Amino acid sequence: MKITEDTVKYVAALAKLTVSEEEQQKVAEDLDRILDYIETMNGLDTDGVEPMSHVLPMKNVFREDIVTNRDEREQLLRNAPKQKDGSFAVPKTVE
Amino acid sequence: MKELTKMSALEIGRMIKAKEITVLDAVKAQLEVIKERDPEYRCFITVLEEEAYAQAAEVQKRIDAGELEDSPLAGVPMAVKDNICTKGIRTTCASKILYNFEPVYDATVIEKLKRAGAVIIGKTNMDEFAMGSTTETSHFGETKNPWDISCVPGGSSGGSAAAVAAEEIFYALGSDTGGSIRQPAGYCGVAGMKPTYGTVSRYGLIAYASSLDQIGTFGRNISDCAAALEIISGHDAKDSTSVNAEGFQYTKSLVDDVKGLRIGIPKDYLGTGLEEDVKESILKAAEVFRSKGAIVEEFELHSVDYAVPSYYVIACAEASSNLSRFDGVKYGYRSAKAEGLQEVYKNTRSEGFGNEVKRRMMIGAFVLSSGYYDAFYNKALKVRAIINEGFQRAFEKYDIILGPTAPQTAPALGESLSDPLKMYLSDIYTVSVNLAGLPAVSIPCGRDSRGLPIGMQLIGRHFGENEIIRAAYSFEQSEQYERPAAIAAESKEGKSSVLQEGIGHESI
Amino acid sequence: MKAYETVIGLEVHVELATKSKIFCGCTTQFGGDPNTHVCPVCSGMPGTLPVLNKQVVEFAMAAGLALNCSITQKCKFDRKNYFYPDLPKAYQISQLYLPICRDGGIEIETEAGKKTVRIHEIHMEEDAGKLVHDPWEDCTLVDYNRCGVPLIEIVSEPDMRSAEEVIAYLEKLRLILQYLGVSDCKMQEGSLRADINLSVREVGVPEFGTRTEMKNMNSFKAIGRAIEGERKRQIELLEDGGKVIQETRRWDDNKDTSFAMRSKEDAQDYRYFPEPDLPPIEISDEWLQAVRAHQPELRDEKMLRYEKEFGIPEYDALIITGSKQLADLFEKTVALCQKPKEVSNWLMVETMRLLKEQEMDPEEITFTPAQLAGLIKLVDGNKINRTVAKEVFEKVFKENVDPEAYVEKHGLGLVSDDGVLRSAIRQVIENNPQSVRDYMGGKSRAMGFLVGQAMKEMKGKADPGMVNQIVKEMLDAM
């Protein structure tokens, strides 16, 4: 496995992070080393094994279709870095 | 007053019920010790002095009204890891990105604690977003190990573990995703318990890796851990992965009896990488169990080496998704120097997260990205299935699996940060328990040549908490609880341990 | 110019008619002040967790069954990861690997004939919030009211070849979903939205061309124009030797053209993975059977029943069942007045006339079954005549008046008081001696004149049968 600086740029973009030019190589080396190690997983034969995303055999956990919540806008907006007219405010998104 | 803080949580609870002391006495004593010691150990991110006094008065009223008869820890001061939401009280995950975040609701465990009359006295330090094994990555500074302040307390729940060890708190909550309760418990010489996945509601626990995270408890002995776990466990309709069972009874297993208990020690846990002192202590502990009538055997667990890589893939993948919501829009930090939406995202996240968190989010993004999903993420899920199967097979033969909590004792501050891979590898004995969703406890089982505590891990089958609690309790009856030298030196009684008195299960 | 064929596939998002959101207990009601239908779960507060609304699964199953899909009995949710302010968790809980319905299809009919449009899959997911541009501060305001409203996304195969087929498909889809009661499918409120995937290829070429995607179209008219516009754009591009780029475009209905949405700064890589916070769903045979058994009557069945049970002409049944609203109105009114043919007539003639005149859809009808039934009873009981009835109906249609009260208030009722009629007719007979003589002389036509005069005297509000009878009776007695 060879993590290139391009890969670093790509995953940083996916994660919405900035990796400065100076850091890129170091980060690439770090990730490369970690992923090399992770690839030791390939030593285990997993043919025909069902991937396990839930550890307990639970299923069908539902709630009934009932409205239980009230307006708590003031509370929910309390932590907003910027708000306006009862809404969260961000720099404009339209092209 | 300081003598009070040496008691066990259950003992303080009993004294409050018996009107030997008031809730206020306990709270005052605890706050006094925190003020004195925390500047050095930095176990807390937030100490709730005023709120604690207010809570103390309220709980005292409820106790006097006879409301909390069935609540053995009513009025006992406790602390909560800072990734568990407390309504109106800052909850930071030890990250700059949540430096000012005040949740609008209480986590289910907090609701349960309040109902049981707990007095929450503070929010404890941790590795940023619970990603780390040292509690050095906190935005609020590292916590120090009360046994040796040049060493780390372990992590990520290092603040909770160190606070319990330093007698800054009677008991505490932590969260355990890959060992984050058991490993610091081991390094700090206290008991730490991670229950079966689904036993404690995750509602209000700020997620690191959703399929692995579980809230658990710290105490200076297993009795306190079990009593606290009894409060916070149980079904919660707000958490779809919470098991539909009520009334977990843990304290009934505080019995000194392991006769006939089948204990397996994975040979794979005693191999390379394990420090000699640790190995010796574990084998000695095995002898203690044997002498008490347990059947102890070594066996092959297999696939042990694949647990850490599988764990890191799954944990990082889930984390990269879970931590995406911290984007400067709804809460927490927003970069001041950001023009346009993309900069709000990128600058906020780049400035708000520390290096280890960023590293894991990038690994997570990578293993899920198109072209790599099957080779990494899906592969890790299959490895997980095989690891789980290995445990299931082992539990056909054994009631409990015994081994070290960590391959070593607490490393020096700064030692791990430079080499993330080495730090990841130190989780080798703990992560597989999370992958398989099993319950496990770490209790002290001796000290190494430097005098640092060694932790022993007891792993149970799914919902096998009662067996590991019984084993841990039995072991504790043969091993006196030791406190860090600096803490013990302050005790008038010297080495005599108040803690050991009156914690038999009759007192519960 | 070469001959081209247009190839179109649709992704249709439908908001389900549940009371509460898909993963929390917030209301799904349309509108409301910004962020007032929001809780910690649907606003993505740290530490919160989703709990699935069972009704969502049952609605999705009902839709799948009606659209001839096979139901995935072991299905689960996945996370779709991307950053956008309308998505507070920065991931959408959706389904990728095991969508709840697969491999269905419906038959559509256009002038080009009948054909089947295949449905690739239907998956469940949560809706996103709404972004509003604030011109004063040049920023965007985020409202999460819609965030977490349950959606099903119905993905068709690229089986459509024209705007007519697309609209026929959408209309059929809408009707089925409305009949099922799984959605109100109000396009103007965004509860039915279509993404159009369109490509062109030379006739006879087996491979598909490169497609573009136009997002969130929300009226049939705009869809028609967008397809036409994008088809032309792609053909012109190819004719000029250019290439179609696979991209997302926005249709501007005012400028009658589509334009490329600024390509997202980063590559689209949604990094789907199984949602760890939600255990999988296992649909047992019994559960599936129960949902199947509860499927309501759909249009074709209903049409046949109207013809058989109510004796309604095929054409009328076709029109009335062409709208869930009309069909509901029809059945409820019939239940109240037991006059299916009368009800059908009012819907087919006067209602249709007024809808056309007012440029309204049947969905916008506001009068109630009780009002229409009341009107029919007035006519039936000879309380008003047909001319007056039409006048009253218009008031019912436009202003929701209560027909009985309206007739009473405006004195529009037929005079059936024997005494009043007799005195009026006596007056007419006295005033027209010549006509009386003519009648006596055997000219029976003269009676018609007298009846007409009597009706005129009553300003039309008399029962003609009764007038006829009294006139004859009085003349014969002379």
Ligand SMILES: [Mg+2]
């Ligand atoms: Mg979708």
Ligand SMILES: [Zn+2]
């Ligand atoms: Zn909500």
